[in-house]
Amino acid sequence: MINIYDYSLSDLETTLLENNFKKYNASQIYDWLYKKRVTNFNDMTNLKKELIKYLNDYFIIEPLKIVKVEKDTNVHKFLFGLSDNTNIEAVLMNHDYGDSLCISTQVGCNMNCQFCESGRNKKIRNLETYEMVSQVMQVEEWLKIRLTHVVLMGIGEPFDNYDNVINFVNIINESKGIALGSRHITVSTCGVVPKIEEFTYFDKQVNLAISLHAPNDEIRNKLMPINKVYNLDKLMNAIKKYIKVTNRRVTFEYIMLKEINDSYENAIKLSKLIKGINCYVNLIPYNETSYSDLVKSDKKAILEFYDCLKKNKINVTIRKEFGSKVSAACGQLRSNYEEEQ
Numbered sequence: 339m340i341n342i343y344d345y346s347l348s349d350l351e352t353t354l355l356e357n358n359f360k361k362y363n364a365s366q367i368y369d370w371l372y373k374k375r376v377t378n379f380n381d382m383t384n385l386k387k388e389l390i391k392y393l394n395d396y397f398i399i400e401p402l403k404i405v406k407v408e409k410d411t412n413v414h415k416f417l418f419g420l421s422d423n424t425n426i427e428a429v430l431m432n433h434d435y436g437d438s439l440c441i442s443t444q445v446g447c448n449m450n451c452q453f454c455e456s457g458r459n460k461k462i463r464n465l466e467t468y469e470m471v472s473q474v475m476q477v478e479e480w481l482k483i484r485l486t487h488v489v490l491m492g493i494g495e496p497f498d499n500y501d502n503v504i505n506f507v508n509i510i511n512e513s514k515g516i517a518l519g520s521r522h523i524t525v526s527t528c529g530v531v532p533k534i535e536e537f538t539y540f541d542k543q544v545n546l547a548i549s550l551h552a553p554n555d556e557i558r559n560k561l562m563p564i565n566k567v568y569n570l571d572k573l574m575n576a577i578k579k580y581i582k583v584t585n586r587r588v589t590f591e592y593i594m595l596k597e598i599n600d601s602y603e604n605a606i607k608l609s610k611l612i613k614g615i616n617c618y619v620n621l622i623p624y625n626e627t628s629y630s631d632l633v634k635s636d637k638k639a640i641l642e643f644y645d646c647l648k649k650n651k652i653n654v655t656i657r658k659e660f661g662s663k664v665s666a667a668c669g670q671l672r673s674n675y676e677e678e679q
């Protein structure tokens with residue numbers, strides 16, 4: 339049985355035509371699934387009996403189970419249970435500009451970034467498209483809201499699950515379905531260069547964020563093993579090409595780690611590295627986890643770093659901190675939960 343949330347509108351149209359149904363039936367089904375949010379094919383009352391039978395014979399509608407919800411000011415953290423008894427999480431943040439959901443793309447992660455909780459749990463598998471779609475829909479149903487933004491910054495490396503991620507983006511962007519604007523979707527990568535190159539030619543105006551976290555190879559090699567495969571030179575070349583082709587601005591994420599990457603000198607190096615690139619930098623106060631010796635930068639260091647970038651005419655913001663009461667760092671809720679069990 340195939341989960342119907344795996345199907346883009348055009349895939350569904352093709353499949354229906356092949357089975358002697360009408361192309362417009364796909365739009366009707368999309369309307370039931372994503373606008374009316376029906377979870378039983380029998381409730382799709384404007385479809386012919388034969389079509390409902392066909393759907394019941396070959397497809398299932400199976401939303402993910404919400405196992406746990408933690409709540410703090412302007413943040414909800416959701417833990418989902420998957421059918422193979424693994425867990426993933428998604429985080430909803432209420433911003434002044436809207437409600438943004440950070441979703442997971444894999445069960446675990448193989449990238450092994452030193453500061454990241456998700457990497458403590460090796461990758462078990464990629465998420466299927468329907469499992470990403472269902473994170474969005476279940477959070478909307480639970481909170482009775484419609485999301486304005488989706489970011490792929492939860493557990494996993496989106497560009498290590500490229501095809502499912504692209505299919506997911508196409509599905510949530512579909513105007514006959516969830517209709518989330520492409521400019522309101524952000525994909526974040528640790529720097530999988532071949533996939534950045536492929537993404538350069540993806541035909542939707544989705545935002546690209548790069549987890550940079552270091553101004554040179556020496557520091558980046560220590561923090562992020564991916565840098566030993568695709569160093570900063572290769573990464574920056576791919577990014578420049580992406581910007582040239584798409585004419586879009588990229589975001590650089592930079593976690594501020596005390597005495598690792600937060601000196602004034604590092605700020606100068608970073609300014610030089612990204613000078614002239616159409617970008618903005620998001621400085622992220624490190625969310626300390628109990629399994630790492632890394633320490634969050636002092637406020638003063640963060641502000642000085644910020645000032646240095648500003649002085650060098652680089653667009654920069656300091657990320658607002660969310661959810662210190664809930665297990666807020668990427669992957670924390672899942673690993674705490676699994677240790678309790």
Ligand code: SAH
Pocket residue numbers: 449451453454455490491492493494495496526527528529547548549591593622623624625626627667668
């Ligand atoms: N693999 C992708 C997306 C998941 S990580 C990527 O690397 O971009 C999403 C973001 O959260 C990254 O910028 C990551 O570096 C950051 N992050 C991970 N652990 C963190 C922590 N403990 N505190 C603050 N940010 C963290």
